[in-house]
Amino acid sequence: MATRSNTTAPKKRYRVGVATVVVVFTIQEEALKVLLARRAREPFRGRWALPGGFVRPDEDLDASARRKLGEKTGVTGYYLEQLGAFGQVDRDPRERAVAVAYYALIPSDRLVLRPSKSADAAAWFPVDEPPELAFDHEAILETARERLAAKLDYSTIAFQFLPETFTLVEVQRIYEAVKGEQLDKRNFRRAIQALGKLKATGKKRRDGFGRPAMTYRIKGPKDVEIIK
Amino acid sequence: MATRSNTTAPKKRYRVGVATVVVVFTIQEEALKVLLARRAREPFRGRWALPGGFVRPDEDLDASARRKLGEKTGVTGYYLEQLGAFGQVDRDPRERAVAVAYYALIPSDRLVLRPSKSADAAAWFPVDEPPELAFDHEAILETARERLAAKLDYSTIAFQFLPETFTLVEVQRIYEAVKGEQLDKRNFRRAIQALGKLKATGKKRRDGFGRPAMTYRIKGPKDVEIIK
Numbered sequence: 110m111a112t113r114s115n116t117t118a119p120k121k122r123y124r125v126g127v128a129t130v131v132v133v134f135t136i137q138e139e140a141l142k143v144l145l146a147r148r149a150r151e152p153f154r155g156r157w158a159l160p161g162g163f164v165r166p167d168e169d170l171d172a173s174a175r176r177k178l179g180e181k182t183g184v185t186g187y188y189l190e191q192l193g194a195f196g197q198v199d200r201d202p203r204e205r206a207v208a209v210a211y212y213a214l215i216p217s218d219r220l221v222l223r224p225s226k227s228a229d230a231a232a233w234f235p236v237d238e239p240p241e242l243a244f245d246h247e248a249i250l251e252t253a254r255e256r257l258a259a260k261l262d263y264s265t266i267a268f269q270f271l272p273e274t275f276t277l278v279e280v281q282r283i284y285e286a287v288k289g290e291q292l293d294k295r296n297f298r299r300a301i302q303a304l305g306k307l308k309a310t311g312k313k314r315r316d317g318f319g320r321p322a323m324t325y326r327i328k329g330p331k332d333v334e335i336i337k
Numbered sequence: 338m339a340t341r342s343n344t345t346a347p348k349k350r351y352r353v354g355v356a357t358v359v360v361v362f363t364i365q366e367e368a369l370k371v372l373l374a375r376r377a378r379e380p381f382r383g384r385w386a387l388p389g390g391f392v393r394p395d396e397d398l399d400a401s402a403r404r405k406l407g408e409k410t411g412v413t414g415y416y417l418e419q420l421g422a423f424g425q426v427d428r429d430p431r432e433r434a435v436a437v438a439y440y441a442l443i444p445s446d447r448l449v450l451r452p453s454k455s456a457d458a459a460a461w462f463p464v465d466e467p468p469e470l471a472f473d474h475e476a477i478l479e480t481a482r483e484r485l486a487a488k489l490d491y492s493t494i495a496f497q498f499l500p501e502t503f504t505l506v507e508v509q510r511i512y513e514a515v516k517g518e519q520l521d522k523r524n525f526r527r528a529i530q531a532l533g534k535l536k537a538t539g540k541k542r543r544d545g546f547g548r549p550a551m552t553y554r555i556k557g558p559k560d561v562e563i564i565k
Binding site for chain 1: 350351352353354355391392393394395396397398419420421422423424425426433435437487491563
């Protein structure tokens, strides 16, 4: 951090620890999964938690979240969005700490999990059956899941889960995994094609049922667009 | 496994100031307005800013935002929603400080502005023509405005601006003020009535054009509902 004089700051200002916490979603085996790390330290030693850690003096909040995620997964270029701040007075048993929570979406073909000093294991868990979590991470996970499900209806956010090329069955499975319900195949295909964001590659590969199916790629940049 | 040379938890944890900042919107004279307070202290003394202040040890973030707003306006029971955390390293010239921003909606019939120790004036400004603001408050205001405009399309959030009873013209003026565009009267009335949230009072009063118009009230609790 650039050296900055504290002389004009009030002497008694109350300061707290600020951590970033990231809810990392992926799709595996047609299920929405979340990345969890097992804590190797107190508090909550041995319990699973969302990846995260305290912000450093020289880094912005987004940078802190990306650093934490890079340490855990090695991936870059993924979609990251802030969920908000979680600051209940007693959420950390050590001292007052505010968590700024994010969620990230990672295609299932880009996963490398790395243990670290603060976590002795990292693993993907189905969002429907998470273990007991440390701190207020269950509330953060629930908020992230609600945000993702809501955003599915008015944006192209689901495309962030897709690998480079994919079949329409794979796209449908992603929507179904996030929504937790089965969708009508014909209606889904009509709606997804109407977005005008998919481009056929001209090559087929076997879909989930072993039949040859056309593969597609995303047209243009893979940004999250709002659907009006 | 990746070794992490520089992520060992420091013995003395890095702590920062955490403030809550509230973007308070109302509708006055058919325009969307925001509450600003003029700073009586450094930094940015004399400049206008969003109401806010540092979180106290014993209060949650939401409580801190409501306290700040109560001090400025005296109102209670209004809609308050967190926008997110703003934590650029250099956003406060004194020292590192993270702002957790909220936005609130207040009907125009419930306004009492109070000056305070830290502000020598408080006033409503048209959102389209704000003065130069302190800190990163212009970015926070812009984020709040975008969130509000987006939410108008898929929720009943605009009803939070309404007084106890109102005419349909007044409802339309609120939507137009937030969206910054004129709406077709017949289409608007059809869409707003289709929500099934308005109940005619049976009493008329003069609308904006001096003609007698039916007044309405919100049916049931005045919550913000998502429109599917």
